[in-house]
Amino acid sequence: MKYLLLAVVVVTLALPPLLPEKQLAVYILLGLAATVTAGVSLLMGYAGQVSLGQAAFYAIGAYAAGLLSVHGVPSLIGLLLAPVIAAVAAVLLGAPLLRLRGHHLAFATLAVQLILLSLLGQGTWAGGAIGLQGIPRLSGLKDDIGYAYVVWAVLAIVLLISRNVVASRAGRALRAAATSETAAAASGVPVGGYRLAVFALSAAFAGLAGGVYAFYLGYLAPGSFPVLLSIEFVVMAVVGGLGTIAGPVVGAAVIVLLVQFLNELGTQPGMPSYAPSVLSYAVYALLLIVAVRYMPKGIVPTARRLASRSSRAAASPSAELLEERA
Amino acid sequence: MTLVDVSSLTVRYSGATALDGVSLSLDKSEMVALIGANGAGKSTLVKALSGLVKADAGRVTVDGRLAQVPEGREVFADLSVDDNLRLGGWRNGRRGRDTSAIYDLLPALGPLRRRDAGTLSGGQQQMVAIGRALMARPDVLVIDELSLGLAPLVVQSLVDHLRTLHRERGLALLLIEQNARLALSLCSRAYVMEAGRIVLVGDAAVLASDERVTAAYLGGHYE
Amino acid sequence: MSDFLGYVLTGLGIGAGFALVGSGLVAIYRVTGVVNFAQGAFAVIAAMLTSSLLTAGLPHVLSESLAVVVAAVVGVLVGVVAIGKPGTDPGTSLIVTLGLGVFAYAVEIVLWGDQPRSFPGLSGVATIGGARIQAHYLLIIAVTVPVFAALALFFTRTDLGKALSACASNKYAARVVGIDVRRMGLLAFALGGALGGLAGVLTTPVQQVTFDSDVTLIVNGFAAAVLGGLTRPAVALAGGLLLGVTQTLIAGYGGGAYQLEVALLLMLTVMIVQAARTGPVREAAR
Structure with a gap:
């Protein structure tokens, strides 16, 4: 397992200079998607909540960083504030919203995103529907290779934080709460507080990724953060495996690369103009359904279970948890 | 036999x-x-x-034919007593869903026929559950x-x-x-x-x- | 004053559409416990299909009716995937219907492209109490009201409707008396599909439809239905009409840009108040 991790680290670090420009963009967007998905995975796997509005926090981070830097705040400070602002927004929204459960929360998060998109589309301060333009690049970063390493570092930090959260007292308590909220609350676990903390943390991950996205792209529009993007993050989290550390990376990689491949296929001469979007919608949909149906624990826990079955090791606690809930 | x-x-x-x-x-x-x-x-x-x-x-x-009165009575709480009884005859087809015979057998249910089963006392609900099972003509x-x-x-x-x-x-x-x-x-x-x-x-x-x-x-x- | 009346009537027409989508959600949720995220897709598919059938030369009413029937069939297909496997819990089914909603995008774009579509409805302008409104809004109301009346009769007066209610009330007892709960679930999906389809064919002449219109439809439909805890079709009707009228009034008196926000905030408030009243833990334990 350690060698595998080391190999992944080495390969991903060696990759950026070798990639052509177009593939480098895929590398960066994949890393950002994995960063957001890490939060979704924590939220779904540990707090047991489906968020259909995670792209809202991605947008909040992006717009926060973009607006700050457009108004003259140094870009690095803008980048650091992006996750903070997203997390604060999550705390303010989460305090009332996290009273909701299940499909109510799913619709509530979706509503939050629609409201945000509508406000951004109308707010002249945010560039309206046309978008926010002229965002400077991150200071000191001239080319995309630099951004690739920034994304790599951001994802690494996010995964390390996730790992610590999962192993922490709060993480264990949340796992217990996911099985029986009443029992956990009765034994003195501040379930509501922990859940809000995970919500804020997942928003911070999304906000940080959004900040990098803003500087990388240089312009933002409400149309860059559709509801479908939130659904994509859910697909990636479910496909990779909820509540695992590697799951978000695997899920994002599988889906981004597959969609990229289908995009290439769809833009071949002779294909109808709608082919790329149709193919990607179909892939999201089928992967989501197949994953939920036939591999409810996702790729990573399933692979780990198969591996541990051969080595007769015990299943991981998170896999057990999800097995109970599945 | x-x-x-x-x-x-x-x-x-x-x-x-x-x-x-x-x-x-x-x-x-x-x-x-x-x-x-x-x-x-x-x-x-x-x-x-x-x-x-x-x-x-x-x-x-x-x-x-076997009909069951489940543990805990399990009446259809938001349906009327009469509808509870009717559904007891679900397997019999439309003609087998006439409830009048049940009110003859269990006259206490008669005055309750329009009430929602969930609003009845435990004993009345048990009566409904028995009536519902009898509707299957077991x-x-x-x-x-x-x-x-x-x-x-x-x-x-x-x-x-x-x-x-x-x-x-x-x-x-x-x-x-x-x-x-x-x-x-x-x-x-x-x-x-x-x-x-x-x-x-x-x-x-x-x-x-x-x-x-x-x-x-x-x-x-x-x- | 005549402005006000006009806005209210228009709002009732728009709200009737929300109510139909919402009652479709309710029909499915009561019986299966699944919040069907693909509900908006039924409306989109029916609307797109109607435009094709009309273009192909079929007359009105026939085109719309065929489209509603197809939407019902699509409803059954969604149901088969969502609840077909025994022991699927409603949370999983929600994600599955989410996937099916996205899948519908792919199908819709292949069949009808990604451009907005519409078709002519009832033309002309009616004058009521000094208010001039598009006659089609009155048609929407005139169709929706009897549909809800028929729905109420179906659920309370027919054995099939009672059996559906029985599944909603107590699944275990339904199995005990021999009702096939899974088949009833699929029937509920058919009903949900037809109601969603009807919403689509009725509202498209006044509100063009794109493949991704389903998000607005489902959110408004959910907002309409959530007022009655997702279980009471009559409340979904009231909720939808209220939502429609509120939105039109806001738009009419100058807040046009913010009508969706108001609807969504209304929905959030209702849900939070409901959760505060019943307590969050109870629902989690369900």
Whole structure:
């Protein structure tokens, strides 16, 4: 397992200079998607909540960083504030919203995103529907290779934080709460507080990724953060495996690369103009359904279970948890 | 003539064995009691009889119609008493869903026919559940916990109704009861279940004086 | 004053559409416990199909009716995937219907492209109490009201409707009396599909439809239905009409840009108040 991790680290670090420009963009967007998905995975796997509005926090981070830097705040400070602002927004929204459960929360998060998109589309301060333009690049970063390493570092930090959260007292308590909220609350676990903390943390991950996205792209529009993007993050989290550390990376990689491949296929001469979007919608949909149906624990826990079955090791606690809930 | 025949039935729930080689039979127009403590497997047996759980081994044969009064009554709380009864005849098709005969059998339900079943008292709900089961025009009625949570007078009136049904229509009855005294006084034969097995079977009157039964199920507080 | 009346009538027409989508959600949720995220897709598919059938020369009413029937069939297909496998819990089914909603995008784009579509409805302008409104809004109301009346009769007067209610009330008891709960679930999906489809064919002449219109439809439909805890079709009707009128009034008196926000905030408030009243733990334990 350690060698595998080391190999992944080495390969991903060696990759950026070798990639052509177009593939480098895929590398960066994949890393950002994995960063957001890490939060979704924590939220779904540990707090047991489906968020259909995670792209809202991605947008909040992006717009926060973009607006700050457009108004003259140094870009690095803008980048650091992006996750903070997203997390604060999550705390303010989460305090009332996290009273909701299940499909109510799913619709509530979706509503939050629609409201945000509508406000951004109308707010002249945010560039309206046309978008926010002229965002400077991150200071000191001239080319995309630099951004690739920034994304790599951001994802690494996010995964390390996730790992610590999962192993922490709060993480264990949340796992217990996911099985029986009443029992956990009765034994003195501040379930509501922990859940809000995970919500804020997942928003911070999304906000940080959004900040990098803003500087990388240089312009933002409400149309860059559709509801479908939130659904994509859910697909990636479910496909990779909820509540695992590697799951978000695997899920994002599988889906981004597959969609990229289908995009290439769809833009071949002779294909109808709608082919790329149709193919990607179909892939999201089928992967989501197949994953939920036939591999409810996702790729990573399933692979780990198969591996541990051969080595007769015990299943991981998170896999057990999800097995109970599945 | 055997109406219900259960032979060597085994049912497991995710590894745990709920029924372990249970054999039981019920003749036409016979009233049989099944007694045992909580968790002995009685309710699983009831579900197996109605085909709601699958047998892992052994088999269940029912020669005739079987209707069930489930534990906890399980009425359709937001539906009227009359609709509850109608749906009891669901398997019979449209013509078999006339409820008027039930009000003749259980006149107490008449004034309640428009009330939502969820608003009724426990005894009234049990009456609805029995009426609903009778709508299926069963040859055998399986009642899971007739007396649970009901006042003694209410239980007595239900028992009287069951005796009448048995006498007038030849209805067979399988009564699952925690109140062994009640079960043994109503039925002619009884089975005693413990930990998923039948441990005793025999004439109800004989079992009522069996030391093992009196010690375990007819404890002092009934006297 | 006549402005006000005009806004209210228009709002009722728009709200009737929300109510139909919402009652479709309710029909499915009551019986199966699944919040069907693909509900908006039924409306989109029916609307797109109607435009094709009309273009192909089929007359009105026939085109719309065929489209509603197809939407019902699509409803059954969604149901088969969502609840077909025994033991699927409603949370999983929600994600599955989410996937099916996205899958519908792919199908819709292949069949009808990604451009907005519309078709002519009832033309002309009616004058009521001094208010001039598009006649088609009156048609929407005129169709929706009897549909809800028929729905109420179906659920309370027919054995099939009672059996559906029985599944909603107590699934275990439904199985005990011999009702096939899974088949009833699929029937509920058919009903949900038809109601969603009807919403689509009725509202498209006044509100063009794109493949991704389903998000607005489902959110408004959910907002309409959530008022009655997702279980009462009559409340979904009231909720939808209220939502429609509120939105039109806001738009009419100058807040046009913010009508969706208001609807969504209304929905959030209702849900939070409901949760505060019943307590969050109860629902989690369900």
